[in-house]
Amino acid sequence: MIKTKKEYSNGVVTVVYESDLCIHSGVCSKGLPDVFQPGTRPWVKAKGAGTEEIIKQVQKCPSRALSFYMNSPDREDGEKGPVKAIEAGHKVEVFKDGPIMMEGPITLVGSDGQRKVVANACYFCRCGASKSKPFCDGSHKDIGFKE
Structure with a gap:
């Protein structure tokens, strides 16, 4: 499988999608269909919901194909780039x-x-x-x- 990594931003949060990790469970599109729309281009409409809703849905991704990072240069850990989604429920x-x-x-x-x-x-x-x-x-x- 070809590794592709794409980013989609609403200005506050950037959703990162790594296609080679995706198992196509549909958790994202079922949970937040205004943002995650497989079959359309771009398939992630980052302005389709609020930042908190997007983060919560990304954190439910079972394969970790979706992750996110905050666009603020003042991230708590001092780093820049993606923050991998945590497992749901933890x-x-x-x-x-x-x-x-x-x-x-x-x-x-x-x-x-x-x-x-x-x-x-x-x-x-x-x-x-x-x-x-x-x-x-x-x-x-x-x-x-x-x-």
């Missing part, structure tokens, strides 16, 4: 003065190499005081942990 949240929550399912690989599947959510210690590291046990409250 989320990492940092709680103020508390733990990091990771929503599953995930595979946790311990320092001993042991693998454990976490189906729902798990909370990781940021303060260093937990007695059940890497997990949070609420010790951040006891020691007055602040960001």
Whole structure:
């Protein structure tokens, strides 16, 4: 298969399409038909929906053929170029003065190499005081942990 990479922008976000990765599941066009229109040229109409809607739909791409990057030169990670879509359903949240929550399912690989599947959510210690590291046990409250 010929590798092609095309970009489509609405001015705020740029959708990147890598044709050689696409499995043609139709998730994109079924989820956001005003933006993703296979069989038309260009097939991605980046102005067909709001930026947040586009990002959420791109993140559902099962093959990662679709990715995106923000057009702002001030991206949080300081890099330019595509941000690969994350798997649908996964989320990492940092709680103020508390733990990091990771929503599953995930595979946790311990320092001993042991693998454990976490189906729902798990909370990781940021303060260093937990007695059940890497997990949070609420010790951040006891020691007055602040960001």
